[in-house]
Amino acid sequence: MNVDIDHVRALMVEACQQSAVPAESVDLVVDHYLLGETQGKHSHGVAKFCFESQFFSERQGSPRTVREHGALAIVDAQREIGPVSADHAVRIAANRARELGAGIVGVINTQRYGVLSPWAEHLARAGFLGIVMNTSRADSTVEGARTPFLGVNPISYAVPTTSEPLVVDMSTTKSPMGVLWEARRGAAQLPAESFVDLDGDFTVDPHLAESAMVFGGHKGFAVSLLIQIMTGSLFGFPMGPGVESTWTTGYAFIAIDPSFGGELNDFPNNNSRLVEVMEGVGTRDSQPFRIPGSRSRAHVRKVTALGKLDIPDSVYRRLMARAAGDFVSD
Structure with a gap:
């Protein structure tokens, strides 16, 4: 409607x-x-x-830092609402980046949020390279396997340009688990080759699906595995089957200050020039080359106008x- x-x-x-x-x-x-x-x-x-x-x-209280060392900090969110926990974490990451060149914040014991991109974009608008990741229960697997052993492990990163930040927001599974949940509620079919059943065979039946499929074959698996480690063992958080609930799910928020690497003034300018190169990429069908984040921004403009x-x-x-x-x- x-x-x-x-x-x-x-x-x-x-x-x-x-x-x-x-x-x-x-x-x-x-x-x-x-x-x-x-x-x-x-x-x-x-x-x-x-x-x-x-x-x-x-929710049991406001997020609090329980351990910190150098650029790293660990936050017990005390079951805070997800967007509030994330907002708290990106502010800590930004403050540590300003002081130390990088801020790496792990969050646990929090409720979930929705899209990742606003938090990465928040860091980019402050001048940083922003990276946001989280894991989940072991809801995904790789092609040829039938046992789920990874979280769905989405990632978003953003960099400043001279206009809007360049933002990437993606799952490392072919479809997010939210698609499965909504398909079960609405009796809809799942996207093809995105979920597998107990035998590891692809299924479009939401009531037979047991695992989400990681994208990109073995290379996609390697990316998801890195995210699993950076939202898990890096902070001493559970991983894979050890993630038993919302409260044992790990999150990571990273801010990197380019000035500490010697890039004092031109980080946004250099990123803008790269975007310009991508905008000029030729395509086989003569359609504009798709820049990460462009489709989401266009959709926001459209529905906001309507x-x-x-x-x-x-x-x-x-x-x-x-x-x-x-x-x-x-």
């Missing part, structure tokens, strides 16, 4: 108030999930807000229930 953005936002605000989200955090939480929706990443937008909101009332969101009826009903204080109905 086609719904006014302002109406969707008002329902999300009401849901936050119903679940006792601190007043100073409501806008941050709502705007975060609404951004995912306006970017066209529906599995990480309103639908994910409806899912995650059932945990909002479980002032409306196209939301499945089932998701809208769940949002209405959350705004009425029902965090159980699905």
